[in-house]
Amino acid sequence: MEMPAPDPAVLARRARVLSRLGAILPAEALISDEAERRAYECDALTAYRCVPMAVVLPGSTEEVAAILRICHEEGVPVVPRGAGTSLAGGALPTEDSIILGVARLRAVLEVDYADRIIRVQTGITNLAVTGEVEGDGFFYAPDPSSQLACAIAGNIAMNSGGAHCLKYGVTTNNLLGVTMVLMDGTVVELGGAHLDAAGYDLLGLVCGSEGQLGVVTEASLRILPKPEGARPVLMGFDSNEVAGACVSDIIKAGVLPVAIEFMDRPCIRACEDFAKAGYPDCEALLIVEVEGSEAEIDEQLGLIMQIARRHNPVELRESQSEGESKKIWLGRKSAFGAMGQINDYMCLDGTIPVSSLPFVLRRIGEMSREFGLDVANVFHAGDGNMHPLILFDANKPGDLERCEAFGAEILKLCVEAGGCLTGEHGVGIEKRDLMAVQFAPEDLEAQMRVKDVFDPEWLLNPAKVFPLAASAARRAA
């Protein structure tokens, strides 16, 4: 993956920049020592690494503003970083950049159950937001697999999703307001505890902009009352096609499950070995979960199981206890970890129209044989967000490159099928150069115009999202 060459003029100013930053920050908020900086050389896309010029860990919006003002004056690129869990390389630094981490901004500023909002600093983890309110019967809906570690800042940057989007939407549908610092140090408030924008929906534009428009330091999030109960049902099928058809029929029937998760055989096996979730031995597995009171759950699951029976499932098992439900979900949530134990893998997250599921899975199987690399599929079937895991051996020369080439082909397939390159992980550096597959030059131009407005010098996370060639002139200007 190519990254722009560091600007020697910026490197030459390093001492001055560090001294200016040191003058406005407490000692613990500025990391200049090389060994300590190395901890920030990559995020969860570990194949690419680069040690940044410095790392700053501000403790307030004012400090963020002061840092950005200095970097703006000095022409230093800034790479915002949440918890560093990006799978797309969204927080990968360059040698001439400064990492701005929000790890010290973790306060809960306000909880209001009457208005159903929580206001937090964005370094707080996703799960900690729910942790703050669940004792009172509320929760924060977006639940990415990394929710124990990932920060709200990163969730906003990538517009993170999770397993329950079918009912609750993704980050952008649950974000009510932000305090954001622009690259020149200007602090703006977008949205708040009220709904919708007075003018243009800048909040909607910022969410998912991958840290390229501003540094979000505080966020108002919608919290929801916890459902009375939830219960999953496991369904095993002897082909991916039948499982796909079953998903479509469930949706058409007018029931709205909170989640429909799909796993294929390689994934089922790995998860079962890892988590002992009691998954059946079959080609395709669905976990369908519904919510409500006991009676409501019975009614909905009854209907769903009736539909499933029409597709001749090899297994159809309703969870009988909370413990069993937890186990079923543990299996699914540990999919990535389980695969990681047996292999190196690359996780993709293209989205496809649900109707194309059988076709796309069949093509991925064929391509897997062509490339000579195995694939395990686990994904959010209700919304078409796929997660093919391509297995490879990082120690085997050429395997990573082959894996990347295979991944690119899968993503192109997703776009051809009417879908997109990424459903919830973001573009980062990983899919940057594939953007031209999905977008025409005018489409990319329109997006880059937005960055021109928010960050005219292209200093914030500059080498991400857009193909390097497409953004070259702007970054050089």
Added chain:
Amino acid sequence: MRPASEEDLSEIVRGARGPLVVRGGGTRAVGRPVAGEVLETGGLSGITLYEPGALTLVACAGTPLAELEAALAAEGQRLPFEPMDMRALMGTSGEPTVGGMVAANASGPRRVQAGACRDSLIGVRFVDGAGAIIKNGGRVMKNVTGYDLVKLMAGSWGTLGVLTECSFKLLPVPATEATLVSAPLDPEAAVQVMARALGTPYEVNGAARGADGRVVLRIEGFGEQVAYRGAALRAALGGDWEVIEGAASAEIWQGIRDVRAFAGQAGDVWRVSVRPSEAPELVARAKAELVMDWGGGLIWALVAEGRDLRAELGAFRGHATLIRGSEATRAALPVFQPEPAPVAALAQGLRARFDPRGVLNPGLMG
């Protein structure tokens, strides 16, 4: 002008010598009056893709909303955000269109639970002020590929681009619905009881206080489910509630959605978005006839013609929009809430880049 294709529309915009007034069905005459040549989108009509099994639909911007809703109803599905029909309130005629609804980010009572129009909008195609045809988003409901211009286009009232196609995610229509109706309550008591209702797990997806002061709470679902939730909700809230079911319940919400209480009544209509718990204090300052929706987060106010309600409200967290007013009033008062300088500068910057010659509804949003 009424282009028959996206390419024609692009040609017209590219060749425009002066301001264009972008019009769908002409039912939402909101904003500062714009003088210019009318550009109608009605020639771009039709549903281009509907996959009930994927809960997604794509339609040309000029498609009559009624046509889209009929197609959805045939499959037992709907747009989740319950878009308002503005004709009665605005005294307009014509057919509301898909593009007009999106340009207005029109969202009704269910917005409080199911999100706004922008939340269900998953893709757009549009022609920018230079005539370029641009697409963003797509037809899948989970998509973070590149910047989200879809949200930017929703509620931009045709000032950044002329919409040509819109994609939506849909929801199934529940089997039945019921509404709990209270005795008349003052705004403070009403907001409190609505907050409590919305804080229960019974999935209240409408919480409003009508012009008569009665609080109405809506529940939807399967038959048994609605009965159960209604009973559980009444038990949780206490007090006396009348239960209205089925078509009569739907009728109540259509009235709230379209602010029927103010239709045909003289005066200006303002729409105020506010933090629900701050609504009672705000309406006390307003001295107006009121309809409250979204648990108190949305206030519709009917005031005497020409009154500057925004000024009377003073500083508050939220925004006020003059929805219905004479041309003179709309020319004299900012229709949309003026934004703080740094935010206004960003908005201005976007407008300058998406419509560099200022030909698309110039000045409509201020």
